[in-house]
Amino acid sequence: MISATAAVLRAGDEPYSVEEVTLDEPGADQVVVRVTATGFCHTDAVARAPRFAALLPLVVGHEAAGVVEWTGPEVSDVQVGDHVVLTFAHCGACSQCSDNHPAYCESFIERNLLGKLATGGATATAADGAPIGTRWFGQSTFATRAVVDARSAVVVDRDLPLDVLAPLGCGIITGAGTVMNVLDVRPGSSIAIFGVGSVGLAALLAAKAVGAESIIAVDLHPQRLELAAELGATATVLGGDDAAVVARIKELTGTGAHYGIDTTGVPGVIAAALQALRARGTCASVGLQAGDLVLGGHTISGKHLVSVVEGDADPRTFIPHLIQLWRQGKLPFDRLLERFPLAEIDKAERASLEGRAIKPVLVMD
Ligand SMILES: NC(=O)c1ccc[n+]([C@@H]2O[C@H](COP(=O)([O-])OP(=O)(O)OC[C@H]3O[C@@H](n4cnc5c(N)ncnc54)[C@H](O)[C@@H]3O)[C@@H](O)[C@H]2O)c1
Ligand SMILES: [Zn+2]
Ligand SMILES: [Zn+2]
Incomplete structure (x- = not known):
């Protein structure tokens, strides 16, 4: 028994x-x-x-x-x-x-x-x-x-x-896998992460580990933004007003971010994450989506939206890889x-x- x-x-x-x-x-x-x-x-x-x-x-x-x-x-x-x-x-x-x-x-x-x-x-x-x-x-x-x-x-x-x-x-492979396996974030690039709870912060650590130059964290909780900054965010933006958040990300990145990640699941935030991308940018939707997504005219610039489960990881190889990065102090x-x-x-x-x-x-x- x-x-x-x-x-x-x-x-x-x-x-x-x-x-x-x-x-x-x-x-x-x-x-x-x-x-x-x-x-x-x-x-x-x-x-x-x-x-x-x-x-x-x-x-x-x-x-x-x-x-x-x-x-x-x-x-x-x-x-x-x-x-x-x-x-x-x-x-x-x-x-x-x-x-x-x-x-x-x-x-x-x-x-x-x-x-x-x-x-x-x-x-x-x-x-x-x-x-x-x-x-x-x-x-x-x-x-x-x-x-x-x-x-x-x-x-x-x-x-x-x-x-x-x-x-x-789950949480760490989801955030890190979205950055490393799905978005394949390039060194020197920019990424906006909407929602910096456990999945978003795992994504942030991974983005830093792969050499993203501009890492923008968005959340409703100021204390989470403070931690994001300590862990490597190059800018933080208090969420709530999606249009203002998009404008700030465009200001910080010039023409918009190369990559976006939504971990909030809020349809309006997913749309904002897409809007905040530069042309041909990719947004990964990771949060469990709560309601229908309405896309505006900003979808006309070759942007991609991809939904991600568990960071598309093969856990038998990806978990040992992340442990190795952790041992090296890189994650x-x-x-x-x-x-x-x-x-x-x-x-x-x-x-x-x-x-x-x-x-x-x-x-x-
Ligand atoms: N796709 C997958 O495989 C997978 C795996 C794990 C978790 N999830 C989902 O991912 C989501 C995140 O999980 P978590 O454990 O990191 O949750 P969490 O609650 O720790 O983080 C979510 C964050 O989003 C922020 N947020 C909410 N609304 C916001 C808004 N309008 N603007 C900005 N920020 C906002 C919250 O303040 C919070 O910090 C959940 O929906 C969870 O169910 C999906
Ligand atoms: Zn989970
Ligand atoms: Zn199967």
């Missing part, structure tokens, strides 16, 4: 309920992981939204790191005792996975965003025997243990601090973290949503 202490989301408008659960037995291609730390991503809070597809009650959490306790008979590349970073689920066999784009897996939505669907693999039961979904991003790791597909576990060196590595599984994403015990998950969520903590990391002990 695989038992775990888990923060269960029972209703969208209720606090988390920290309780004992029993995880179903793992499959032959899965591993059991003792979770030591899990980052809080804005997408975890999205599971609360009534319009969203996630099926409650559910354990969310999808940026974990921990130690492998058990491996299924078909698992060959992960061993008991390995330290692992867990990332999103993917099938490993469809056309997108075969083409090395697992974030666009044809079954990404079922495997990651429903939390409960029986695509094979584990779910769990509460103390009263009622079912609880534990397939959120294939991991559900606001919990002390998780059953995950072996292909979602990235083995890391044992000398590394697991609480620092945890957010690599100090540890600056984004703030630790909370699992029992204080509601406090961690509030701190993130109110803009006080950039990347809360829940530590299980």
Whole structure:
């Protein structure tokens, strides 16, 4: 029997309920992981939204790191005792996975965003025997243990601090991957980042690491802009008035930025991010879009808009690459973290949503 202490989301408008659960037995291609730390991503809070597809009650959490306790008979590349970073689920066999784009897996939505669907693999039961979904991003790791597909576990060196590595599984690969894999930001170029929470700041660190010359951070929270400046933003702009933000970015860059990233999901901000580009510039839309996007006449200058999932990363190669940059001091994403015990998950969520903590990391002990 695989038992775990888990923060269960029972209703969208209720606090988390920290309780004992029993995880179903793992499959032959899965591993059991003792979770030591899990980052809080804005997408975890999205599971609360009534319009969203996630099926409650559910354990969310999808940026974990921990130690492998058990491996299924078909698992060959992960061993008991390995330290692992867990990332999103993917099938490993469809056309997108075969083409090395697992974030666009044809079954990404079922495997990651429903939390409960029986695509094979584990779910769990509460103390009263009622079912609880534990397939959120294939991991559900606001919990002390998780059953995950072996292909979602990235083995890391044992000398590394697991609480620092945890957010690599989603937020950091999303921001950094958007800059490095999708936009392919060039040295000497300019980039405007709308929303400098965890994804936006990961993008900012990556933009700095690849040598962008002008990095403009936009947010509604002055304290987030201050941190952005400390981490390498060359200019900061207080958001809220989209037209004024666009005008300021044009002023700072001459004819507009080469690249833009939206992490706010606000349709008007995505349109502003496009408007703030120079001709042939590219804007990456990363935030979960809340409503229809209305494009104005500014779309006539060869601009590109691309939506990005998980930084289009292949986690097995990209996470080790980012760890190497971190070891070299070139991607100090540890600056984004703030630790909370699992029992204080509601406090961690509030701190993130109110803009006080950039990347809360829940530590299980
Ligand atoms: N595409 C993906 O694969 C992927 C992965 C991770 C997260 N996400 C999504 O990305 C988004 C960002 O995630 P996060 O964890 O960084 O969230 P976050 O809450 O830490 O950051 C969002 C930031 O946007 C700012 N913002 C909101 N409205 C704004 C406006 N009008 N102008 C300027 N700034 C504004 C907020 O103040 C906040 O700092 C969320 O929607 C999340 O669900 C997507
Ligand atoms: Zn696939
Ligand atoms: Zn996420």
